[in-house]
Amino acid sequence: MTAIIEVKDLVKVYNGNIRAVDGITFDVAEGEVFGFLGPNGAGKTTTISVLTTLLQLTSGECTVCGYDVVKQPTDVRRSIGLVPQELTVDDDLTGRENMMLQATLYGVEPKVAKERIDELLALVKLEEAADRMVKTYSGGMRKRLELSEGLIHRPRVLFLDEPTLGLDIQTRTTMWQHIRDLKKSSNMTVFLTTHYLEEADSLCDRIGIIDMGKIMAMDTPATLKKSLGGDVISIKIPGEVDYTDVIQSTSGVLSVKKEDSSYRVKVINGETATAPLLQEISKKGGAVTYVSLERPNMDQVFLEYTGRSLRDAEQSGGFDKLAASRQMRRSR
Amino acid sequence: MMLRETYALFIRELKHWYRAKVQIFMMLIQPIVWLGLFGQAFPIKLPPVALNGAPDYMSYMSVGMLAVTALFTCMFAGMSVVWDRRFGFLNKLRAAPISRGSIPVSRVMAAMVRAVISALLVLLIALLFAHIPGLQGLTVTADFGILNALGILLILMLLATAFAAIFVAISLTIKTQETLFAVINLLNLPLMFASAALFPITGMPDWLQAVAKVNPLTLAVDGMRQLLFAGSEGIYPIGVDILGLLAFSLVLVSLGIVVAMRALKEK
The missing domain is CATH 3.30.70.980 (YebC, transcriptional regulation domain)
Structure with missing residues (x-):
């Protein structure tokens, strides 16, 4: 298998002193579903931001689809899809208009786009709501629209930043099903971040456990659990x-x-x-x-590999970083 | 390639605008209040020679209102940029394989279209006021032809492009709505009052006159008055007004491009 994402000694320092990502190295193989598992402020979103060319790295080397994220950002942008943590779909457009806008931004021919939009809206079960303003959508519907937007140009790698954060259990299960269907129907590589163990477990071929900017363990969910x-x-x-x-x-x-x-x-x-x-x-x-x-829960896995419980991480060590990452998000 | 994404984002902006009916209403209510209350109540009785050739003060300040409407519309063009940053849409655009320039350019174009349409609506209202008994409005005394109309359109477009460019660029460097409001409030009244938009500059103290003479709003209203009123003696010849506006908008657009590109670079 060939590596489609290669990260070597990636470091990202914010404001000169916050080491959000502290020298991580990993590869993701083509067609793989790879997940970053860790608490808030662990460096997951920062890593995604660097890989999707939204953030300048401090040091290290990253390539996506063979393109260097620093030197060839446009090539990287063309080959990837990004479903961000926030809901960024446009409230004042209809679902279909949102999709069409995304298609145009990614250079999909209008004729091809029309067909693909119907196909994708059907995939995420939004056909009936397609011509309604997005402001009438529920949170789950928006997230599904967001997911299908990320797929409009058939990217080779899809980045999902906390795909089910803030969704109710039913919607979360539906999202998982969509992601599984995707994996089955195409050879798309998926890179996702999550702080739900069940999510990483049920979707990912391989998981990297990340805390305080470092990768603490990386393996298949089965092996990680077995080690626990x-x-x-x-x-x-x-x-x-x-x-x-x-x-x-x-x-x-x-x-x-x-x-x-x-x-x-x-x-x-x-x-x-x-x-x-x-x-x-x-x-x-x-x-x-x-x-x-x-089943082993997030706390146990986390405890095993980082030496502290997830709750402690979110309250103490991770807290400053959480605040810092919030601040970053605001200032970006 | 850049054209396609710029056009798509431009259409998005306009869709936001015409779908937000309340916003259009609010945008127009302000000049109507100005024309209807301020203009009617202000007891300025000056001869046409002191009013750039306008037959009465209402006609004089109606023209000023066109320019002010364009100015205010453009100032709020930055609003959508701040919102888009807030909701992550700006980041989504930054992650897309599009020319970064299309982000500000599409907004400047949309702001320009909104400003010109709003100003033309105010023009219609001002013309209508002149025909309502008991109200005063804009009375055109020039021999008004197609060239005059095109001249007014050109002046409004240049003025709007200049202000939209600089305000979109400023808003790209601003993180919150509150800051943007502060900047707008800091600039709108001085720009409006230190110009020939509402009052003839001959009555102003020397220092204010000096400021008003280089204010782009002055150039815009000075040019439009010469196109609307017979025997209008401009502060400058109309050619100077238009060339001045052109130069002004070229400078602000260039400045806007530099500021916007720096703001959109990854940190």
Whole structure:
């Protein structure tokens, strides 16, 4: 696989003293969905801003689609799509007009644009609202419009900065589905940032955990979770028979701990491991009366790799940076 | 290539304008109040020779109102820039593969169109006032032909382009609405009063006269009065008015380009 984004020793210092990004190095392969996971102020948006040519880097080297972000910004801009954190769709235009404007700005021929707009509006289920003013849209609809705007010129790399921030759970799930559909239907590379573990887990091929401007860990979600000890399935099987061996020999199981008639089973992926596990037990005559699934949360992953909990990070160390990043956003 | 994106952004600006009906109404209500109250109530009785050839004071200040309307419209052209920064739209444009110049140029063009249309509406209202019993309005005494009309259009366009260019550029360096309002308030009244827009400059003290004589608003109203009133003795010959405005708008547009390009560069 060839790297479509290459970042080497990237440093970004704001106002001479705030090191928002502190020497990070990583590659993203073509066709990959890569996610940056970290608390607010970790340096995620700063990295995206540098890669999308909105921000001048302090030192280091970045290329996107083979173009240097400093020396060939226009080539970079032409090959990427950006869905920013803020809702930037125009309230006083209709959804379709917003799309058409975006198409023109990206040099898509009007004839091609018209077809693509219909296609994309259908993809994000906005056909019916297409000719309504965006000011009548809900937050979720705006975000979906924003996503489809980022796709109008069929970019090779799509940048999604906190794609589901502030959305309700239903809308978040829909957004995830759209992103998954995209991945399936095209070989587009997606770079996203998030501070939701579930999001990174369900969408990304690979995750980089970032905190205080440094990458603390980078791997597939499965491996990261495995290194944390994976998911925990708790089951209860009343009776005298010990099922420890049966459970242990089921595929995907990492370890078992028995306490009276309760078992704590560590598995790589709880969602896929639960059903086979229950089948194995019932094959051996066990009657399961209770099942629950615990998954490692953001706090645990974060704690594991940064040595502090996410809440602490947002309150203490990360706080100044959070304030700084807000200030930056305002002053940009 | 630049033309396409500039045109697209220009149309966006105009759509915002004509869809915000309240905004157009507010924009026009101000000159109507000026014409209807200030102009009617002000007991200036001066002979046409002191009024640039205008038959009465109302006719004189109506012309001033055209220029002031254009000025005020252009001052608020920066508003959309500040909003777009606030809502991240400006960043979206900066991330797009477009010529950066299209961002200010489209806004200056749109402001110019808005200013000229607003000024022409004020002209119509002023002409209408002259026909309403009990009110005074603009009475044209010149032999008014197509050249006069084109002259007025040209003057308004030059004036509007100059002010729009500088205010769009200023607003690109400003982060908040409040600052922009402060800048507008700092400049609008002095520009209006230190000019021949509302009062003949002959009655002003020497220092104010010196300022008024180089104020682009003065050039604009001086030129338009010569096109509207028979026997108008301008402060300058009309050619000087137009060339002066042209020079002024070239300088402000160039300055605007430098300021805008610096403001749009990535930090």
